Amino acid sequence: xxxxxxxxxxxxxxxxxxFAGTEPKRIGIYGPPNAxxxxxxxxxxRDWTGDAVGPESHVPHETRxxxxxxxxxxxxxxxxxxxxVVDTPGVTTKVDYKxxxxxxxxxxxxxxRSREATEGVAEAMHWLREDVDGVIYVLDxxxxxxxxxxxxxxxIIESQDLxxxxxxxxxxxxxxxxxxxxxxxxxxxxxxxxxxEGDNMDEVYDxxxxxxG
Amino acid sequence: xxxxxxxxxxxxxxxxxEMLSGCPECGGNKFQFRPQGADVPEEPEEPxxxxxxxxxxxxxxxxxxxxxxxxxTRVRDFVSGGDEPDPxxxxxxxxxxxxxxxxxxxxxxxxxxxxxxxxxxxxxxxxAQVNARSGLAAPEDVPDPDDPAxxxxxxxxxxxxxxxxxxxxxxxxxxxxxxxxxxxxxxDPDLAELREQLNDQFESIKIVEPGQYExxxxxxxxREEYIIALQENGRYVIQVPDQWIGADVDDR
Numbered sequence: 001x002x003x004x005x006x007x008x009x010x011x012x013x014x015x016x017x018x019f020a021g022t023e024p025k026r027i028g029i030y031g032p033p034n035a036x037x038x039x040x041x042x043x044x045x046r047d048w049t050g051d052a053v054g055p056e057s058h059v060p061h062e063t064r065x066x067x068x069x070x071x072x073x074x075x076x077x078x079x080x081x082x083x084x085v086v087d088t089p090g091v092t093t094k095v096d097y098k099x100x101x102x103x104x105x106x107x108x109x110x111x112x113r114s115r116e117a118t119e120g121v122a123e124a125m126h127w128l129r130e131d132v133d134g135v136i137y138v139l140d141x142x143x144x145x146x147x148x149x150x151x152x153x154x155x156i157i158e159s160q161d162l163x164x165x166x167x168x169x170x171x172x173x174x175x176x177x178x179x180x181x182x183x184x185x186x187x188x189x190x191x192x193x194x195x196x197e198g199d200n201m202d203e204v205y206d207x208x209x210x211x212x213g
Numbered sequence: 214x215x216x217x218x219x220x221x222x223x224x225x226x227x228x229x230x231e232m233l234s235g236c237p238e239c240g241g242n243k244f245q246f247r248p249q250g251a252d253v254p255e256e257p258e259e260p261x262x263x264x265x266x267x268x269x270x271x272x273x274x275x276x277x278x279x280x281x282x283x284x285x286t287r288v289r290d291f292v293s294g295g296d297e298p299d300p301x302x303x304x305x306x307x308x309x310x311x312x313x314x315x316x317x318x319x320x321x322x323x324x325x326x327x328x329x330x331x332x333x334x335x336x337x338x339x340x341a342q343v344n345a346r347s348g349l350a351a352p353e354d355v356p357d358p359d360d361p362a363x364x365x366x367x368x369x370x371x372x373x374x375x376x377x378x379x380x381x382x383x384x385x386x387x388x389x390x391x392x393x394x395x396x397x398x399x400x401d402p403d404l405a406e407l408r409e410q411l412n413d414q415f416e417s418i419k420i421v422e423p424g425q426y427e428x429x430x431x432x433x434x435x436r437e438e439y440i441i442a443l444q445e446n447g448r449y450v451i452q453v454p455d456q457w458i459g460a461d462v463d464d465r
Contacts, residue, residue: 097424
């Protein structure tokens with residue numbers, strides 16, 4: 001609980017003045033494959049609009065095109081924040097159709113998925129350059145966060161001066177270590193959550209409103 | 214004093230060993246040869262200041278321009294040729310069979326590279342090296358370890374020369390054939406090499422083989438154009454910024 005208390009107490013370190021104006025901010029949900037980006041996007045969209053963003057799956061690269069849910073209005077502490085949630089394909093440096101074969105996908109289909117996933121990564125990187133106002137970087141907290149992809153993407157986001165929140169997802173799993181995630185990116189705020197179970201979503205929305213409002 | 218450092222103007226005698234590890238004064242490693250009797254200016258000449266390229270406003274843009282500039286011509290062909298690239302359009306090597314395609318790089322043909330006998334990890338290796346590495350030697354070409362004289366059933370022409378073994382993998386070598394390099398049968402090896410070069414230049418996505426890709430995230434991020442579709446045959450469809458097309462037409 002100490003961690004949660006700490007995080008809650010840090011709410012006062014608001015950076016809400018980063019953006020002025022009323023246009024919805026485009027918030028890109030980035031991260032490696034299978035971190036739970038679509039589950040999170042769906043959770044946010046369902047909580048505030050009733051709709052979903054896209055299908056969730058255990059198969060990596062299920063999301064192969066960036067999907068946007070516009071005008072998601074999040075009400076927090078009497079204020080309301082409107083964002084466009086952009087769910088992006090998982091970013092990786094290698095895509096191999098053989099990965100899909102393990103999930104009982106036929107070879108032809110696996111090759112096609114692999115190609116689409118690669119296009120999706122290219123698209124996600126392009127969006128990061130041109131089209132997002134802020135980033136939610138989602139990590140699977142049961143996995144080692146010290147990877148080349150994570151370091152590179154967070155570095156790019158920092159170089160763009162984009163506001164960023166690190167989400168340590170899947171805290172409902174036993175092997176989850178939020179501390180490991182926050183150690184990996186001490187310069188950014190880490191928010192623990194389980195998008196699947198809906199754990200700690202109150203804080204998630206507080207932080208979104210605070211950082212991207 | 215035949216050699217002068219282009220960095221600080223320091224001069225060196227012909228054959229001076231000092232220069233070999235760089236100029237001891239400034240560390241520079243470019244020297245201009247000044248024959249005896251020629252005028253030697255005290256200061257190194259300024260680099261030719263012809264029409265300098267316009268400095269880009271933004272260093273990022275500049276690096277992008279540099280990286281992708283070579284692809285522009287080919288991209289323009291795609292773009293000005295119509296809204297949709299023609300999937301049946303000729304390959305660059307087909308269109309430019311006379312050469313001069315080495316500077317363009319928006320297209321990679323993974324299939325053809327594979328067919329040409331190179332593999333993705335081959336790097337700068339030529340087809341013969343790859344073949345030698347991956348090909349299997351026919352048993353009769355391997356010298357019998359018990360028989361150093363090489364007097365097997367079929368005496369090897371060059372005493373078990375490894376290149377001969379490689380050759381044998383493509384078929385039985387003709388007697389007395391002194392060719393040691395087996396060439397890809399279906400394609401000019403120069404083209405295979407060329408494709409390798411193109412691949413190196415357009416390195417944001419490397420098609421190892423259909424369904425297997427390696428992505429250079431920094432390159433993908435750094436580029437103004439972006440890849441919309443990877444096609445079955447290993448081609449890309451890319452979207453380019455409008456200003457590229459305009460600027461290039463103006464240059465003509």
